[in-house]
Amino acid sequence: MPAVTADTLTLPRVSQPADATVRPVAKVVTAHRQLEGEGFQVRRPFPGTDLAAADPFLLLDHLGAVEYGPGEAKGAPWHPHRGFETVTYMLDGAFEHRDSTGGGGLITEGATQWMTAGAGVLHSELPPQDFVTRGGLFHGVQLWVNLPRSLKWTPARYQDIRAGETVLLSSADGGALLRLIAGELDGHQGPGVTRTPISYVHATVSPGARLTVPWPAEFNALVYVLAGRGTVGAEQRPLEEGQLAVLGPGEALSLTGSALQDHNGSRNGWEVLLLGGLPIREPVARYGPFVMNTRAEILQAVEDFQSGRLGASAPEELAHRTTADEPVDRGTNSERREER
Template sequence: MTEPTLRPIDHQLDTVASFEGNGFAVRKGLQRLPGGQLDPFLHLDELVRTTHAPGEALGTSDHPHRGFETVTQLIEGAFVHRDSLGNGGRIDAGDVQWMTAGDGIVHREEPAPEIVEHGGTVWGYQLWVNLPRAQKRVPARYQSVTRDQIPEVRGDGTLVRVVAGEHAGLRGPAVTRTPVGVLWVEVEPGRYVDLDVPAEHNTGFQVFAGGGWIATPDRSLDDGQVVTWRRAAGTIRLGVPSTASAPLRGLFLSGLPLGEPVARYGPFVMNTRAELVEAVEDTQAGRLGRIPAEIG
């Protein structure tokens, strides 16, 4: 069997520990790359696996977004969310919430009531995907994808869950506004998985647990690292030594770069400074709305 040509590696670096919301721990990877992003991906926070005591779990306060999309998936635990459009719901383990902030929305996310009351474990991630200039002011919307809607590709000691994009002939359920792929990848010790994406896509992988190797066994990849590949033809290979004590688990991203100017300020991502000023003014004037008070 002929070995595939492997895609050349571009960057490999460590994530950094930080805190978001009201104080929950995260690990940041893409933000450390040159330019602070992997176009069209702006931001990836791993919500660090944490077991909370009763009354300890925290979420976010009400906050706005405009000009991009957020993708939230929980690996363990459950969240609840509400927004200024009157939407609300629950994200259980394995579920995905794909929110197009577009023209603007105010929302909040927090651990499910039973986790706040009784304690429990929460682990997941939030990804920000940029919108092209022509779609930054589209109406806000949600896509709620449950775990059983996400196709799985199982191999000999490997698992790929296709949230968006395509892998091994299976397409993910999330509808994307530009060509992107979001894959949850797991590889057991002594095994490897090959991923094939268009040569013109930017690609990256962030390790959430375990460790392994990239391309060949002599190039190690550690827990908490992020790796990117050059835009070139070739297969991406992720493996785990047979001596490892745990599987490699993480998030693989691929996307066609937008190649547009990026202007960022807090929860707003636009193309120009003037658009950022407008977003701040619209928020202060209440034009992005407010989350309705809960009654009862």
């Protein structure tokens, strides 16, 4: 899990908040496994039974870590989105993005591709052909960020955030490396341009080290474990790979890496994502790749896709299906059940 590494002793330090209320753990969720795209497996801690706890986030998919053999790597071919943003962060391997606005690029270790679907876009997410041919380690995360009603119809946009643009920070004692991808942390600003106020941090906490960081009281707070184990919250609740902690109110996050990290992906420490955002608190209507505020808007999105009006600037190869008995999305069975 190389992502981006650095000597923490040379980096700016995040202050350790004094007299701040450390957020307790409200809930721990273990991600379930399912197949997406052309048949690659993901671990998905949410959406689940309580989507409101994650607002403004809609979905988190943990891709891998998996060692692909030659010819085995898979992705998600052309499909539509409307009403939200997708944020794909690569730790190992590579992913190539193309979309109907002409946006796109190749992301590798430590890079992020940020796609604002807004009014509508068609895109593909595939491993590059040379990676498919040779195989290798593949590990990444995709986060869906909701847009408020006032921004649902914003024009589609693509951001390519290179690994070298990620803001690198250190914990107060140098025991943790923080990679700030988007939003603000203790006065430091990440490179991702956000329409919904969020913070997105990838932290590596050294074995036995403690990480305490300030966190906006008005944001929610989620901690997801990519690899390794440790404890989180005021009560030091155990948390390990594939688990998500939903935190309660407070002004600081506190995490401690276990002294023993025996997982292959956590040799350098406990690998966690720190996620938080300002809740939108609006009705959510979702069907597969469309997230709007009302059922009528979802039906409109399906009709626009079938008629070719969604992502209309797509190349010839993206000719839409138009018959009523063919599928209109690549959403999961669980997502479709949620809308019934």
